């Protein structure tokens with residue numbers, strides 16, 4: 001599993017690189033999103049605590065569709081920033097999209113789901129967020145972190 005400390009190590013150089021293109025605000029947003037997006041696993045943790053089962057993959061932000069929306073929004077802001085929208089907002093949204101994309105790529109590479117559709121929210125929704133049928137069959141240690149103390153998640 002791509003643990004937060006590995007996301008920090010991989011993401012911070014990308015955020016540093018991004019500062020020339022997206023500005024400091026965009027770089028900070030990329031760094032924050034690339035690391036903190038895993039906070040959405042708290043939804044999975046709540047599910048595991050309530051049911052005692054590890055049979056669902058919820059992680060609502062681990063979703064190509066939402067990433068695509070963020071990317072489209074960032075591109076739209078770059079081309080047609082509405083009057084009154086501060087410049088920094090476009091940088092932040094672009095940084096969020098960059099950090100999000102980079103996180104997803106790391107997760108695909110290191111978590112090795114059965115297919116990239118495991119990170120499609122529509123695929124998971126269609127399958128009732130079932131872990132095995134949505135792309136995590138055969139991952140015996142799936143969400144095993146949920147039984148460990150929180151400081152070991154990092």
Ligand SMILES: [Zn+2]
Nearest residue numbers: 038062103107
């Ligand atoms: Zn992740």
